[in-house]
Amino acid sequence: MAAARGRTPPQERTSAQRLPVARVLVDVPLPVHLDRPFDYLVPDRLDADAVPGCRVRVRFRGKLVDGFLLERRETSDFAGALSWLERVPSAEPVLTPDLLALARAVAARYGGMLADVVRLVVPPRVAKAEKSVATEPGPPPPRPVGEWSRYRHGASFLDAVHEGRSARAVWQALPGEDWPRRLAELAATTAAAGRGALLVVPDHRDLRRLHDACADLLGADGVVALAGELAPGERYRRWLTALRGGTRVVIGTRAAMFAPVPALGLAVVWDDGDDLHSYPQTPFPHTRDVLVQRVHAAGAALVVGGFARTAEAALLVESGWAHEVVADREVVRGAAPRVTAIGEDWQLARDEAARAARLPSMAFEAARGALGADAPVLVQVPRRGYVPALACGDCREQARCRRCAGPLALPGGTDGDGPRPAACRWCGAAEAAFRCPSCGSRRLRAVAVGHGRTAEELGRAFSGVPVRTSGAGEVLSSVPARPALIVATPGAEPVAEGGYGAALLLDGRTLLARPELRAAEAALRLWFTAAALVRPAREGGRVIVMADSELQPVQALIRWDPGWFAGLELAERAELGFPPARRVAAVDGTPEAIESLLDVADLPASAEVLGPVPLGEPDEDGATERERLLVRVDRGEGRALARSLHDAQAVRAARKAAELQVRLDPLEML
Structure with missing residues (x-):
C-alpha cells in the first residue's frame, strides 16, 4: 500500500557490531532532574563517524535535537528500547576528554548542569569553517629575553615556565608597566618549550593590545585571538585552529577560559577583579576559578596578574598555593607617580x-x-x-518618574528651545514640570555628575x-x-x-x-x-x-601597596564569613520557592542560612515578589554545598516547582 502511494518503505537499521550504545548529552534546556546523558543505539552506517566527542543529532521528546556523544559502550543500563542516532553532522571530536572533564569540574564547583557548561565550552558549529584550518603549529619560537628581572623571583619564574614546572604566581605589575609585552614574553617562553599558553583579559581593548604584543614576538600566525564580537564562522574557525593544534598561544576574553589548548603549559588571567571575568550565564563561572582548575588538572603554570589585587588572589598567596612576583619597594617608588x-x-x-x-x-x-x-x-x-541621578532640591528625596517610578536624570544637550529637560532613565519620558510628591518642591539637584x-x-x-x-x-x-x-x-x-x-x-x-x-x-x-x-x-x-x-x-x-590592602580585606572577609574565606550560595526566587528548597536540601554540617531578604520594594501588605537567601559553609565543604543545592533543585524540578536562580560566590551579595 505504501509503495502504491509513492512512499519509500523504511529501511531496516542494524546496530554497530562493536560498542553499539552511545551515551549522548543532549544540547537542549532541561529540568535539573534530567541532568544526565541518555543512551542511544548507533546504526552500522554511522559506526565510523560516531566517535566520542563528536556532534550528533538524536530524537528527544519527539524532536530532532543536537547533542554530544560522550562515550561508546557495549550495553545500556536502560531497560527499555533505545532510540537511534539519527545523524553525525561532523566527526570532529570537539568535546575532547580534557574539555569534558573541565566541564564536569566546573558544573560540580558551581552546582550547575553539565549541558549548560558544555554550551559555554564548545561554540556553535559553522560547517564552512571546518574546511581550512591549520593542524600543525609552526616551529617553536626562540625564547625571548624579557624584563622580568625587575621583579623579585621574576627571572626564576620564567625559567620554571620554560621548564614546564607547575609554577603559580600572583603578579603585581609595576605602575607604567607594559603588561601586554610581559604577558607576551610569558607566552613566547611557553611556546619556545613546545607547550601551549592560554591568556585571558577582560575586554576587547586589552585583547587588542595583547594580540599586538604576542604577534610581535610570535608572528601573526603564532597566536589566535578569541572574542565575542567575532562573526560565528570566524570564531569557530579560530577555535578549531586551537583544537587541532594549529597554534600554541590562545588569547581572548572570558569565553576563552574554556578554549582547547593542547599540552597546556601556562594559563594567565589579567585583572581578575574586573566584573567582565564573571560569565553572565548559568552557572556563572569566573575566569580565575576556571583557570585554577585547569592548571591543577594539567600540572601547568598559572599567573594571576594586575595592578591591583583581589582578596581571592590574596588567598592563593596566603594559602601557599601561589607565590608573589612583586618588585622591591625601591623599584616601586621609582616607577609610581x-x-x-x-x-x-x-x-x-x-x-x-x-x-x-x-x-x-x-x-x-x-x-x-x-x-x-x-x-x-x-x-x-x-x-x-550627563547628570545620571537627580533628587528634590529641598527634601533630597530621589526624583522619580510619575509614569513608571523610574529614576530621573538630565540627558544633557539641547532640543532647540534650550537645555533638554529631565527624563526617566527607564521609560524615557520627559519630565518638564517636576513636583516632589513628598514636599511639593519643584526644585531639582544633582545627586551624581x-x-x-x-x-x-x-x-x-x-x-x-x-x-x-x-x-x-x-x-x-x-x-x-x-x-x-x-x-x-x-x-x-x-x-x-x-x-x-x-x-x-x-x-x-x-x-x-x-x-x-x-x-x-x-x-x-x-x-x-x-x-x-x-x-x-x-x-x-x-x-x-x-x-x-x-x-x-x-x-x-x-x-602603592595593593597587596597590603588585599591582605586586610581577606582578613576582614574571614572574620565576617564572606567569600573567599567561605563559600557562599545566593538563592533568588519567590518566598514559597525558597522555602520549598530549604525543605528538601541536605545542606552540609557547617551551613549557615542567612535571610531570606526582599530583593525589591515590598507592597502594601509587606510582601515581595522575589527574595534572596544566602547559605554559607566552610571552604572545604564548598563542593558539598553545590551538590546539595543541585540535588534539591532536581527534586523540585521533578515536582514541577517554581524555578530558582542559584549562584555560588556571587560578585554581589546584596
Missing part, C-alpha cells in the same frame, strides 16, 4: 573647602602643571552620562584646552602626548603616549560608599588602573584622589 588625597592637614590649611569640593584647588594645580608640561591629563569619573557634565565644566575651567571623552558612546584606545583633558569612565581610560602628566580621580566617596561587599576593593582596582597610566613622580607625574586620606583603600593607593 606621586599620589595625593584630600583631607590632609596641610591641604585643609591652604584650602578649607578642599574636603567638600568635587574638584579642589590642588587638583586644578596638578592639571595645570601637567598641561604646562605638554602632557595630557586623565580625569576619571565613576558615572557616565556624569562624565558628560564633567567634560563640559572642565571645558569652561580650562579655556583653550581640548576636552575629549571616553565612555560608553565612544571608547578611545590611545591619545597623543600633547595637552588635553581626557574625561573617562572606569575601564575606558585610553593609553597616553609617554604617560599622563596627571590623573584626577573624582567622586571617590561615591565609589567607596556603595552598599556592596567588594566596594572598597573595586574602587581601589579602578584607581590603580588609572594611576598606572601616569608618569613616574620623578618625571612630574601626579595623581589626585577625591577621597579622605585616612581611609585604608586611599592609603594603599598612596603607598
Whole structure:
C-alpha cells in the first residue's frame, strides 16, 4: 500500500557490531532532574563517524535535537528500547576528554548542569569553517629575553615556565608597566618549550593590545585571538585552529577560559577583579576559578596578574598555593607617580573647602602643571552620562518618574528651545514640570555628575584646552602626548603616549560608599588602573584622589601597596564569613520557592542560612515578589554545598516547582 502511494518503505537499521550504545548529552534546556546523558543505539552506517566527542543529532521528546556523544559502550543500563542516532553532522571530536572533564569540574564547583557548561565550552558549529584550518603549529619560537628581572623571583619564574614546572604566581605589575609585552614574553617562553599558553583579559581593548604584543614576538600566525564580537564562522574557525593544534598561544576574553589548548603549559588571567571575568550565564563561572582548575588538572603554570589585587588572589598567596612576583619597594617608588588625597592637614590649611569640593584647588594645580608640561591629563569619573541621578532640591528625596517610578536624570544637550529637560532613565519620558510628591518642591539637584557634565565644566575651567571623552558612546584606545583633558569612565581610560602628566580621580566617596561587599576593593582596582597610566613622580607625574586620606583603600593607593590592602580585606572577609574565606550560595526566587528548597536540601554540617531578604520594594501588605537567601559553609565543604543545592533543585524540578536562580560566590551579595 505504501509503495502504491509513492512512499519509500523504511529501511531496516542494524546496530554497530562493536560498542553499539552511545551515551549522548543532549544540547537542549532541561529540568535539573534530567541532568544526565541518555543512551542511544548507533546504526552500522554511522559506526565510523560516531566517535566520542563528536556532534550528533538524536530524537528527544519527539524532536530532532543536537547533542554530544560522550562515550561508546557495549550495553545500556536502560531497560527499555533505545532510540537511534539519527545523524553525525561532523566527526570532529570537539568535546575532547580534557574539555569534558573541565566541564564536569566546573558544573560540580558551581552546582550547575553539565549541558549548560558544555554550551559555554564548545561554540556553535559553522560547517564552512571546518574546511581550512591549520593542524600543525609552526616551529617553536626562540625564547625571548624579557624584563622580568625587575621583579623579585621574576627571572626564576620564567625559567620554571620554560621548564614546564607547575609554577603559580600572583603578579603585581609595576605602575607604567607594559603588561601586554610581559604577558607576551610569558607566552613566547611557553611556546619556545613546545607547550601551549592560554591568556585571558577582560575586554576587547586589552585583547587588542595583547594580540599586538604576542604577534610581535610570535608572528601573526603564532597566536589566535578569541572574542565575542567575532562573526560565528570566524570564531569557530579560530577555535578549531586551537583544537587541532594549529597554534600554541590562545588569547581572548572570558569565553576563552574554556578554549582547547593542547599540552597546556601556562594559563594567565589579567585583572581578575574586573566584573567582565564573571560569565553572565548559568552557572556563572569566573575566569580565575576556571583557570585554577585547569592548571591543577594539567600540572601547568598559572599567573594571576594586575595592578591591583583581589582578596581571592590574596588567598592563593596566603594559602601557599601561589607565590608573589612583586618588585622591591625601591623599584616601586621609582616607577609610581606621586599620589595625593584630600583631607590632609596641610591641604585643609591652604584650602578649607578642599574636603567638600568635587574638584579642589590642588587638583586644578596638578592639571595645570601637567598641561604646562605638554602632557595630557586623565580625569576619571565613576558615572557616565550627563547628570545620571537627580533628587528634590529641598527634601533630597530621589526624583522619580510619575509614569513608571523610574529614576530621573538630565540627558544633557539641547532640543532647540534650550537645555533638554529631565527624563526617566527607564521609560524615557520627559519630565518638564517636576513636583516632589513628598514636599511639593519643584526644585531639582544633582545627586551624581556624569562624565558628560564633567567634560563640559572642565571645558569652561580650562579655556583653550581640548576636552575629549571616553565612555560608553565612544571608547578611545590611545591619545597623543600633547595637552588635553581626557574625561573617562572606569575601564575606558585610553593609553597616553609617554604617560599622563596627571590623573584626577573624582567622586571617590561615591565609589567607596556603595552598599556592596567588594566596594572598597573595586574602587581601589579602578584607581590603580588609572594611576598606572601616569608618569613616574620623578618625571612630574601626579595623581589626585577625591577621597579622605585616612581611609585604608586611599592609603594603599598612596603607598602603592595593593597587596597590603588585599591582605586586610581577606582578613576582614574571614572574620565576617564572606567569600573567599567561605563559600557562599545566593538563592533568588519567590518566598514559597525558597522555602520549598530549604525543605528538601541536605545542606552540609557547617551551613549557615542567612535571610531570606526582599530583593525589591515590598507592597502594601509587606510582601515581595522575589527574595534572596544566602547559605554559607566552610571552604572545604564548598563542593558539598553545590551538590546539595543541585540535588534539591532536581527534586523540585521533578515536582514541577517554581524555578530558582542559584549562584555560588556571587560578585554581589546584596
